[in-house]
Amino acid sequence: MSNADQDGWSRVKDRLRAEVGDDVYSSWFARMDLEGIEDGTVRLSVATRFLKSWIQSHYAERVLACWQAQDPKVSRIELTVRSAVLRSAVPSKTKPEAGIGPGNDGNGRLGANHSAVGHNNRPVMIGEAGAHEALGGSPLDGRLTFDNFVVGRSNTLAHAAAKQVAIAKRDDPVMFNPLYIHAGVGLGKTHLLQAITWAGNSAGERKVLYLTAEKFMYGFVQSLRAQNTLAFKDALRGIGVLVIDDMQFLQGKTTQAEFCHTLNALIDAGRQVVIASDRPPADLESLDERVRSRLAGGLVVEMGALGEELRLEILKARVLAARAHHPSFDVPLPVLSYIAKTVTHNGRDLEGALNRLLAHNKLTGHPVTLEMAEREVRDLIRPQEPKRVKIEDIQRIVARQYNVSRSDLLSSRRTANVVRPRQVAMYLAKTLTLRSLPEIGRRFGGRDHTTVLHAVRKIEGLVGNDIALAEEIETLKRQLQE
Ligand code: ADP
Numbered sequence: 121m122s123n124a125d126q127d128g129w130s131r132v133k134d135r136l137r138a139e140v141g142d143d144v145y146s147s148w149f150a151r152m153d154l155e156g157i158e159d160g161t162v163r164l165s166v167a168t169r170f171l172k173s174w175i176q177s178h179y180a181e182r183v184l185a186c187w188q189a190q191d192p193k194v195s196r197i198e199l200t201v202r203s204a205v206l207r208s209a210v211p212s213k214t215k216p217e218a219g220i221g222p223g224n225d226g227n228g229r230l231g232a233n234h235s236a237v238g239h240n241n242r243p244v245m246i247g248e249a250g251a252h253e254a255l256g257g258s259p260l261d262g263r264l265t266f267d268n269f270v271v272g273r274s275n276t277l278a279h280a281a282a283k284q285v286a287i288a289k290r291d292d293p294v295m296f297n298p299l300y301i302h303a304g305v306g307l308g309k310t311h312l313l314q315a316i317t318w319a320g321n322s323a324g325e326r327k328v329l330y331l332t333a334e335k336f337m338y339g340f341v342q343s344l345r346a347q348n349t350l351a352f353k354d355a356l357r358g359i360g361v362l363v364i365d366d367m368q369f370l371q372g373k374t375t376q377a378e379f380c381h382t383l384n385a386l387i388d389a390g391r392q393v394v395i396a397s398d399r400p401p402a403d404l405e406s407l408d409e410r411v412r413s414r415l416a417g418g419l420v421v422e423m424g425a426l427g428e429e430l431r432l433e434i435l436k437a438r439v440l441a442a443r444a445h446h447p448s449f450d451v452p453l454p455v456l457s458y459i460a461k462t463v464t465h466n467g468r469d470l471e472g473a474l475n476r477l478l479a480h481n482k483l484t485g486h487p488v489t490l491e492m493a494e495r496e497v498r499d500l501i502r503p504q505e506p507k508r509v510k511i512e513d514i515q516r517i518v519a520r521q522y523n524v525s526r527s528d529l530l531s532s533r534r535t536a537n538v539v540r541p542r543q544v545a546m547y548l549a550k551t552l553t554l555r556s557l558p559e560i561g562r563r564f565g566g567r568d569h570t571t572v573l574h575a576v577r578k579i580e581g582l583v584g585n586d587i588a589l590a591e592e593i594e595t596l597k598r599q600l601q602e
């Protein structure tokens with residue numbers, strides 16, 4: 121590693137410290153080391169698995185952003201545990217530490233205790249994971265099984281569909297293809313997808329290949345390209361179910377063309393395809409219209425936020441799992457209820473909260489009390505996540521407000537009574553969603569992005585002077601975010 125790299129790293133650390141403050145910095149980052157930089161991947165190491173998981177689940181994007189501010193070529197951060205080198209001397213095929221990064225599956229799996237559950241209680245999985253990796257699949261986490269997936273109101277349908285896919289036999293007719301699951305961060309997409317993979321592969325009926333979009337782009341497609349068509353067909357024949365995680369990251373014209381080709385070939389051959397993404401097919405920008413409609417043509421299921429009851433059940437299951445390795449780890453019900461009530465963000469934060477209690481309990485020997493929990497998870501309690509606003513909802517609510525129809529908003533009519541509502545709706549779409557201008561244009565009857573930009577500027581200009589309009593827009597926003 122060059123001195124320039126080390127200099128860069130110390131500037132990144134300064135930036136990080138300035139952004140998160142001294143306290144947070146010294147708690148989590150003080151002993152993080154730079155191991156190397158290669159092809160846009162920065163390898164960092166920390167001393168414990170706990171630190172790794174904590175940084176992964178809370179600061180991965182921050183760290184990446186700080187690197188990118190310093191060096192735009194950096195596209196990925198890989199975190200490892202320093203002592204992992206020693207541990208991996210124990211023969212193991214699964215290498216749980218390998219390649220976990222924000223750009224990879226985005227899921228820094230937490231806690232030695234949990235990996236150990238996978239390895240000790242389910243030794244059979246090691247062989248299976250080996251076979252799966254030999255196929256070119258992404259690393260799997262032994263904990264993400266159906267057994268460990270808690271079903272509640274927000275995920276019943278997704279779970280049932282996933283289960284159905286997992287138990288289907290080789291020659292069963294395919295019920296829905298592809299199965300497309302979408303949900304926000306940390307709501308269990310990867311968990312369900314890996315559960316399908318474990319279950320399918322251990323039943324041995326159909327080979328299930330799990331790939332992150334990144335792996336699909338940089339491994340699978342390339343290896344297929346290097347082979348001839350016959351080998352390609354052969355490879356596909358071997359796969360009963362193709363599972364693709366984080367579809368939203370699948371980018372680039374060539375990759376998408378390959379994806380389209382693979383998707384069509386598999387579906388036409390009666391193979392199951394399962395996809396997860398953070399948004400519905402209609403919102404996958406820059407995706408070829410044919411692929412989009414193919415995706416929407418199967419079963420599309422959304423998983424909603426985890427309700428309080430579900431959060432509590434997940435916590436209980438987690439404590440049970442942890443106790444398999446830390447029998448003295450006892451979390452009283454009021455503490456679990458408190459966490460379920462206050463840590464509302466997503467499954468990853470719930471996991472983080474419990475890991476903190478466990479770490480605290482192990483390190484200090486103090487029992488877990490409500491008081492300790494309040495102290496430990498304080499910074500995990502975030503203000504209510506703003507609701508994911510959908511463009512359809514914006515169109516519906518704006519149409520209702522101005523007494524026009526939704527199709528008026530999408531139409532090319534230019535009469536004043538529809539032009540203004542349409543502009544308001546586009547403005548709201550830009551300010552309340554993460555959709556790009558071209559995407560918004562497309563969703564408003566196939567308009568050009570310059571039209572959307574014009575609308576946004578127009579409304580921005582007006583609300584500065586027109587108090588009535590400004591209030592009207594505030595009301596609409598409130599209705600949408602409720
Ligand atoms: P996503 O891929 O949607 O971002 P993950 O599948 O990685 O989310 O889930 C984040 C964490 O929350 C994981 O540790 C996962 O096991 C846990 N989790 C989410 N939903 C559930 C659930 N229904 N039951 C058990 N654990 C869950």
Ligand code: MG
Nearest residue numbers: 225227309310
């Ligand atoms: Mg995921």
